[in-house]
Amino acid sequence: MAKTKDIKLMVNGEMVARTVPFRLNLVDFLRKDLGLTGSHVGCEHGVCGACTLEVDGKMVRGCLMLAVQADGATVATIEGLSTSGRIAELQAAFHERNALQCGYCTPGMLASALEYVERDGAADRHAIREHLSGNYCRCTGYQAIVDAIIDVIEGRTAP
């Protein structure tokens, strides 16, 4: 039995069909088979959050899901979230607040932040830090990231 499967899924608004090995995880599939290298691979065991991306409307760890499991799913990576404009405000605020330095964590950080903002999360530093607790940043100390997210939330709720 060939240890592969034909899968079809929607990635960033485009239908793709590929044959993938069972053991291939979703983020490696997106990076290597589709060339979408925006999602980063950090720890490969779900601790660092660099591979956070959206599957069927929910943010998940791209390293803790197999590509075959995404058969039929709708996936949005940082490339899709940028193109669609969904994270435009967050990107601008991260830029403005200097909320990234090396940028390795940023795609995952933006994805997690987007989930918080889109769920109408409060402009509460503690709650934001709890929400981002699964995303490591080794440069910023998180302060500027939290500042940026608060800017976006306050910008959205301002009259």
Place this chain on the structure above:
Amino acid sequence: MKAPDFDYVSPQTLKEALTLLDEGDGDAMPLAGGQSLMPMLNFRLATPDLLVDLNRLDELSGIADAGGMIVIGAMTRYADLEQSDLIANHAPLMAKALPFIAHPAIRNRGTIGGSVALADPAAEMPALLMTLDATVVVASLQGERSIAAGDFFLGLYDTALRPGEIVKAISIPKAAGIRRFAFDELTRRHGDYAMVGLAATADSINPLNELRLAFFGIADRAFRAIEAEEALNGHTADDEPATKLATEAVMALPFDGDVNASADTKRHLAGVLLKRVLQAL
């Protein structure tokens, strides 16, 4: 690292999944949310010949009101439990504890059945289910059986599951009347595995009555602190002789050190948590 090579099937029915696991004869593993199994595959700690993916089994997912009980399908994800009114209204201890379980992206995938079947010693779910007097419903080709949570968790990643059996559902008695609940855990980073955690319920607090305490993250599995419960029942949480006895009973529980904390540190932290949780009840 990357996962080892394996075969993979994604069955559409529970019967099909159970047949595959039965035929796999121990070399087949069920894949639930994958939030622990995927790391174990990547670390090559798990090397199954076949993964039986349970994610397309809709019959295993959902939260139902079954009279005196809330029945949760094994493949129900933590994020679904967090958003459930049934859980908020009838299992408030679980509602309180859910935000402590890992991180949002993990809770979007992780399942209650996966956590129960894995029996990680530092996971919240075993202690919660022991405190809540829950029942684990397991299924195999031979049929179903129900196991009290107190009899289900046997040791380090060890449960009462027999070969060919999977967790099908968790059944929790509804919280009646004015029961009190408290939950806390100590971690280095929010959402990480607890160095020590404690779940508690009581029928009343003045005095304490029907107090139930379950510690996790302290040794090879979650433990009810039954002697501490007995010492405190009939007294208030600020009764000094009773709390002294209870603290001694907690100190006598088994403690094993791990990468996060030594056994002595954990023992100290368990005493800290006991005080905090009793105050929060």
